Amino acid sequence: MLEQLIKQNNVTMFGTGSQVMFFVHGYGCDQNMWRFITPHFKNTFKIVLIDLVGTGKSDESAYDSDKYNSLEGHADDIINICDALNLEDVCMVAHSVSAMIATLAAVKRPTLFKKLIMIGPSPRYINDADYFGGFSEKDIEELLETLDSNYLGWSSAMAPVIMGNLDRPELAAELETSFCQNNPEIASHFAKVTFLADNRSDLKKLAIDTLIIQSEEDAIASLEVGQFVHKNIANSKLVVLESTGHCPHMSAPNKTIEAIKNYLL
Amino acid sequence: MDYNIDYKEFYDTFPSGYFCSLPNGIIIDSNKIFLKLTNYSREEVIDKKKFTDFLSLGEKIYFENVFAPALKLSGTLEEVNFNFTKKEGTRFPVLVNSVEIKDLSGKQLYTHYIIFNIAQRKKYEQELLKSKKNANELSNKLTVVNKELRDHDELISKQKLQLEEFNQHLENKNKQLSNFAHIASHNLRAPVSNLTVLKDLYKENTDINDKAMLFSKVEIVIDRLNETLNELIDSIKIQGNKNIVHDNINFDTVFTKTLEILDIQILDSKAVVTSNFCEASNIAYPKLYMESILLNLLSNSVRYRAPDRIAQIHFHTEIINNEILLIVSDNGLGIDLKKYGHKLFGLNNTFHRHPDSKGVGLFMTKAQIEAVGGSITVESEVDKGTTFKIILKKKNNG
16 A cells, blocks of 8 residues: 555655655646755655656556546545555645645644645635635636647657656656656646635634745735735744745745744754 | 857847846846847836746746746756737747756856747647647548448348348249149149040940949059149148258268168168268258158169169268268169159159159159258269269358
């Protein structure tokens, strides 16, 4: 069971420490996004990294569109991995949509988690009556079109070859440099599920201590959204970084590390 | 050779848009082509605009979640398709190549972007995609129609086979009917004529003894007429019995039984009877018919042996052209086929005025053979011998 989960989610583990720091990447990329952050915690924490099913080096064949038609599917995977690894008191660091995935997991199994660190979270991307998510449905359609037009060269027949073929090093090398190139069908499906989701009501159910890290300028999850999240999670703290863009853990890693360290240690 | 390229001139005239941005996204430099493409003045862009300002909201999501992280991780990214917005709001499709420039410590200094306007290429792409979609739809339709045609074809073939079978059946029935008509008229005419003559004679005659003699002649003719009618009726029954049951016949077994039945006649005649059923030792055939056929042919060969030599009679089976043949040959009296060939299998015919000959057998034998779908032919030379060749049935039906 553990072996199968490790393969399914490309689970990687390293580091030493009594506590576990579990990183979950957001929409668009994979665990590589954490590579500027993890080195600074591996001597004090046991680090666990995963690729959500359908991204990175996860088992693409495990992508069941019925299961992953809601974020609960990924939340269940996280719970199963924690159980299989016998983890407890987990500190989860989750970016973007994974902040909601982590929320769902923590609501289902609160005793599993000690602390939750959200980077650029958003419970809903599409504007509602009194709610500013930042986007209209038309915008999400445009995103899907952009996804389509940037995958014309992708041969989905190639993907398994690239993923599993160790005797073709030139392909492996190619993969190393082609980051965030996920299976276009899955990427499109995951985009729909992510950007059409509404997890506002789940925030109130969260009882874990939560830190919200927010870029001062983020077109995807704006300050307003960050404040909404903070207001709706009981035990939460909001930290606004002097950074721009939706991925401060990539564009301003030092500031992000500082914020995390201040919260955890 | 030194070509003395003026890099300043090159920078402003090389045929693609170019701009450069800081890590926070602000554009710090751009070439004239980029400004021309987007319809902005230099002052409106430098230190004022970011890459994402040229994108739609939906594309911004893609930029922040996929493009920027990928660029950060690999240092360079190529052939990414966006739609850039001009100052007046219209949009045009582009391909973007980008590269990050870092200092020696790995800190990012700035990012270079090259923008290719692909408006024409995009139109072509859309047309290709549309054609592809149409072609796929057409292909699917064709596959469906093709299957329908094939199914229809199969149906027609089946029906054709059925028609052919039925046609064959009708032909057979027709042949039987015309045979019957011929035989009936042929074989009933003579006895009825005889009866008419005898009746007239009887009427005219006054002598009691003559009348008694005539009447006994009438009795004989009536008996023969009766026999003929019975045989005809039996043969019709055989011909009409299309679905007669086929048994598993072993030639050796049935032949042995036949030898037993004719045991006395064979001993009496001192005939030497041999057989060889190795080539086709078994057959699915109506048991009664097979027994009747073997009995009739053996009995004929024994009966019509040549008086001056030892009768040698041989039964064997062969497979020729996927058909099972039964061949019966003897060295007996032979038949003058020129004279009697056409009458050989007729009803009530004999050719040798032999005391025991009845001639009924070959007519029935032929009827039985043909009822199972076979045929019988004969080769013969007077005073040399006779060979009957019977095609029993096709091998794959056996």
